[in-house]
Amino acid sequence: MFSVFGITDPAIWMGYALAIGLAIACVIYGALNWNKGGRNHGS
Amino acid sequence: MAVDPAVTIILVLVYVVITLVLGYLGYKKTIHAEDYLLAGRDSHPVIIALSYGATFISTSAIVGFGGVAANLGMGLIWLTVFNIGVGILLAFVLFGKKTREKGAETRAITFPDLMGKIFKTPKLQFISGIIILLGMPLYTAAVLIGGARFLETTLSISYTTALIGFAVIVALYVIYGGLIAVMYTDAFQGAIMLIGMTILLVLTYIYVGGVTAGNTALAAMSDLVPETLASQGMTGWASMPELGSPIWFTLITTLVLGVGIGVLAQPQLVVRFMTARENRALNRAVLVGGPFILMMTGVAFTVGALTNVYFYQHMGKIAVDAAGGNVDSVIPLYINTAMPDLFVIIFMLTLLSAAMSTLSSLYHTMGTALVCDLWGRGQTCAMSLRANQIGCIVMMVLSVVLALAMPASIIARATAMFMGLCASAFLPAFAVGVYSKRPSRAGAMASMLTGAFIWFFYTVFIHTAEAKALGISQFLTGSVTILGAPWTVIDPLVIALPISLIVMIVFQLRERSMEGKSRA
Structure with missing residues (x-):
């Protein structure tokens, strides 16, 4: 049976993949917008 | 130890x-x-x-x-x-x-x-x-x-x-x-x-x-x-x-x-x-x-x-x-x-x-x-x-x-209860409030009160987990909950939040359309 790190239920391993993916998205968002929204850059 | x-x-x-x-x-x-x-x-x-x-x-x-x-x-x-x-x-x-x-x-x-x-x-x-x-x-x-x-x-x-x-x-x-x-x-x-x-x-x-x-x-x-x-x-x-x-x-x-x-x-x-x-x-x-x-x-x-x-x-x-x-x-x-x-x-x-x-x-x-x-x-x-x-x-x-x-x-x-109450009562009014230039005051009040009331009512009378612990429904109606499955396991938020949101939207749209008419 197909499994990801021992987890066979896709609804579980997809949850993990999405949680990790979203955390990475936060890092990318923060890095790309690091200097946006300053006092001289408008909001 | x-x-x-x-x-x-x-x-x-x-x-x-x-x-x-x-x-x-x-x-x-x-x-x-x-x-x-x-x-x-x-x-x-x-x-x-x-x-x-x-x-x-x-x-x-x-x-x-x-x-x-x-x-x-x-x-x-x-x-x-x-x-x-x-x-x-x-x-x-x-x-x-x-x-x-x-x-x-x-x-x-x-x-x-x-x-x-x-x-x-x-x-x-x-x-x-x-x-x-x-x-x-x-x-x-x-x-x-x-x-x-x-x-x-x-x-x-x-x-x-x-x-x-x-x-x-x-x-x-x-x-x-x-x-x-x-x-x-x-x-x-x-x-x-x-x-x-x-x-x-x-x-x-x-x-x-x-x-x-x-x-x-x-x-x-x-x-x-x-x-x-x-x-x-x-x-x-x-x-x-x-x-x-x-x-x-x-x-x-x-x-x-x-x-x-x-x-x-x-x-x-x-x-x-x-x-x-x-x-x-x-x-x-x-x-x-x-x-x-x-x-x-x-x-x-x-x-x-x-x-x-x-x-x-x-x-x-x-x-x-x-x-x-x-x-x-x-x-x-x-x-x-x-x-x-x-x-x-x-x-x-x-x-x-x-x-x-x-x-x-x-x-x-x-x-x-x-x-x-x-x-x-x-x-x-x-x-x-x-x-x-x-x-x-x-x-x-x-x-x-x-x-x-x-x-x-x-x-x-208890954590889930608090968060459910916050979302049901505050979220629609808060979201419209921070985004709209002219948010509806009556809508916010109606939405907050409706959200909080439905959340409390559902918690006390319908959602088994809380209704049973509180015992108010049992005391007033003689049964633990006033509705049957699946309502008894659906969280109060899932019912209260959409209603609170609808109330907010209806008031907001009505006020905007009245404003439009009065301008016309």
Whole structure:
């Protein structure tokens, strides 16, 4: 049976993949917008 | 207990001293009411992120929901998805910046004050304050219980002593240092939580034989699911419950949606956005916040589920049975039996941090709601610092009394209840309020009152878990709930929030169309 790190239920391993993916998205968002929204850059 | 008491006491003392020193720094920086209430609107992004994250994640998330994961399995990871996607990304990007702008524009200093000023009526400040004072003590008591239970087992002191001692230490720095002290200590506590949860994850996977081996062992335990859970749809600890079963409804509607969405309109978190001077501080905070939350709830839920493997291998029992049937005791028991002595202390500090960081913000929000938003509503809220301090003390005492009266296995449920109430009552009005140039005042009032009323009604009369515990429906109608399945397992939020949202939208559209007609 197909499994990801021992987890066979896709609804579980997809949850993990999405949680990790979203955390990475936060890092990318923060890095790309690091200097946006300053006092001289408008909001 | 095997932990050396001398080492424990020294480390706890060092921790308490650092916390109190940070609290003192906050006290020194607190000159005006705006410092006490809003940290002077000039917080550093890392402090905002760690403070938001540490406030967001309490002992409820680690002990309460970790215990729920031990009981119901890894499906709870979907709550982490919501915690990051909704609680961080949506919250900061969609709501955070707008909230900061509106807060700065109106000079609002508390969440109810913001609502009152956006909608230009002190009535909304009053209603928001009342809802906070009705719902927040429940959550505060749950956080207190989580911290006290762990102190009780780790330090071998009585539960009542642990509860009161814990409540008083936190109150000390909140009362003197206000929000600056709260945020400084939050950031320190957030850093400890990050260290503690990382070690917990690594050690747990080492104990169960590695990632793949541990997960496989957990999946193989599906035939050990107790009959009471299996008959309600549970299929195992590494798989989702049967779609549409009572456990599926509880997992998805109460835990994942209720807590996942509920976080958006929590007054103690919304205030964090108003402490930023510029929007870029919030952008930067997202970078820290996402990974932080992953390491908190993601780890708590994973480790919670895996405790079944550990307890089965060592005691021949599933986790909840090993903990004597009390879901709230699973994580403390696991830490105390499985982890090395030093880590027991580190984890105790992690939990203390989680509880203290949340508790401090709740005291602060409740105290200011009592003083600024109820007593001093409609004024500029330039109440004396002393008045706000007294407000914090009153709410602390109330929460301790409530915590002593609350039953066992209540932590996760009380947390979900508070978050459900916040979302049902506040979210639609708050969202329209920060985004619309002319938000409907009548709509906000109707939406908040409808959301709160339906949430209370559903909780008391329909949702079995609470209706049974409260006993009001039984007393008035002669039956535990007034409706049958599946309504009895659907969380009140899932009903109350859409209705509250519809009410807000209808009022908003009606007012806009009337404005259009009068202009024409």
